[in-house]
Amino acid sequence: MSPIIKNIVRFAVMLSIQVFVLSxxxxxxxxxxxxxxxxxxxxxxxxxxxxxxxxxxxxxxxLTDMFFKTPGLHTAACLLIAYVRPFLVNLLLPKEATDxxxxxxxxxxxxxxxxxxxxxxxxxxxxxxxxxLEWMQFGSFLYFFGKLIATSxxxxxxxxxxxxxxxxxxxxx
Amino acid sequence: MRNVFLFLKRYSVxxxxxxxxxxxxxxxxxxxxxxxxxxxMFSNEVAGKLNKRVNRVEVFFTLSEQNESLREQxxxxxxxxxxxxxxxxxxxxxxxxxxxxxxxxxxRQFQYFSAKVISNSVFLQQNIIVLQRGRDQGVEPxxxxxxxxxxxxxxxxxxxxxxxxxSLLHRQSKVIAVLKKGSGLGEVSWDGKDPRFLILTxxxxxxxxxKGDTVVTSPYSDxxxxxxxxxxxxxxxxxxxxxxxxxxxxxxxxxxxxxHAYVVKNLLQQEMDQLKSTLIKE
Numbered sequence: 001m002s003p004i005i006k007n008i009v010r011f012a013v014m015l016s017i018q019v020f021v022l023s024x025x026x027x028x029x030x031x032x033x034x035x036x037x038x039x040x041x042x043x044x045x046x047x048x049x050x051x052x053x054x055x056x057x058x059x060x061x062x063l064t065d066m067f068f069k070t071p072g073l074h075t076a077a078c079l080l081i082a083y084v085r086p087f088l089v090n091l092l093l094p095k096e097a098t099d100x101x102x103x104x105x106x107x108x109x110x111x112x113x114x115x116x117x118x119x120x121x122x123x124x125x126x127x128x129x130x131x132x133l134e135w136m137q138f139g140s141f142l143y144f145f146g147k148l149i150a151t152s153x154x155x156x157x158x159x160x161x162x163x164x165x166x167x168x169x170x171x172x173x
Numbered sequence: 174m175r176n177v178f179l180f181l182k183r184y185s186v187x188x189x190x191x192x193x194x195x196x197x198x199x200x201x202x203x204x205x206x207x208x209x210x211x212x213x214m215f216s217n218e219v220a221g222k223l224n225k226r227v228n229r230v231e232v233f234f235t236l237s238e239q240n241e242s243l244r245e246q247x248x249x250x251x252x253x254x255x256x257x258x259x260x261x262x263x264x265x266x267x268x269x270x271x272x273x274x275x276x277x278x279x280x281r282q283f284q285y286f287s288a289k290v291i292s293n294s295v296f297l298q299q300n301i302i303v304l305q306r307g308r309d310q311g312v313e314p315x316x317x318x319x320x321x322x323x324x325x326x327x328x329x330x331x332x333x334x335x336x337x338x339x340s341l342l343h344r345q346s347k348v349i350a351v352l353k354k355g356s357g358l359g360e361v362s363w364d365g366k367d368p369r370f371l372i373l374t375x376x377x378x379x380x381x382x383x384k385g386d387t388v389v390t391s392p393y394s395d396x397x398x399x400x401x402x403x404x405x406x407x408x409x410x411x412x413x414x415x416x417x418x419x420x421x422x423x424x425x426x427x428x429x430x431x432x433h434a435y436v437v438k439n440l441l442q443q444e445m446d447q448l449k450s451t452l453i454k455e
Binding site: 002020024033050051053058061066067068069070071072073075076079080083133143167 | 185186187188190193194196197198199200202219220224227231259294296297298299301338365366
């Protein structure tokens, strides 16, 4: 399958899961509202340039906002991780990231420790910004902090499980 | 000048990022004005269509709860039927009616439209309900929305076939409420924590409040029909700073499973608005 179609399908599936499954189940606790759709941006191929990545982040965020009826909230957070992603990849990978071609970030292409760091940092960043914006509109600090920690943990767990399921075949190391 | 262009070229991605962030944040913080414009309309229709399909499946999971709540409502309404009550016998004494106006006829103030809920959330900070009934079917912004058990929210956005409702579980939602016992004028809002509970403030401490008291819509509102249940007092807190209570109330409507709603149109709204506008002019 061509990488473009593959990524479009992946995006549709991930957004559907976010909107129609994760948002429908009763929350475990008031702090736990798992977000999962943004992992789409984390799993895009290395080759994509910085501007293109920003545009993809913009589209991802705006589509998500349409379903959540929160214009701008998810767009802002997605743009942030789309902007930071190339810097983080360059930091964690010894080689120039553009040389990897169509490969995607995964345990195999990046190695277990850099890949986990990559996931944790970007997830925390996304959640921090998202929940901070929510908190700026209303809410208390304790709520902000508790929600950040609890939601990040659950989201990371979801992303790692999905990663095991997807079993993306990439052999470079 | 050349340096300026070099700078722009070098940091073009960063500048683009900043501009897009600015757009996103301005959209976010001007939400109230924005939601009625083109983007809101578009997202309403597109996301609404998809939600409608998914909802067809979802409806089956809550069917028994829905049936039960509709049955209860039917029973309540049946008890209002004239055949259920007797009239006092007034025929044993002859009275001449001297009133020149027929005071027995009634006229209707509120009209109810039924609507299907096609999308709902409880876990966000600004929970919005989407109804499958829009401008073409007589819905206008600022109408009240009731569930089968009580108040649900207010219509804030309308497209041709769908409307968005600010649920009671919305951080900007404020509803004037009274205790059903007949006293105290308070304000119901949501603290964004637990979707099962709302907060009722501004009830003075001179009134005795017990757990289980019913909170209903006030008779002074021009959009909510009076006496509609909003919730039941769950916990009574004394607000130390003021002379009022801070009451935690359990919602009358179960927002987790809500599937049917009624949109309420106030038929006297126009007349009332006119009256108010003449007051302002003078």
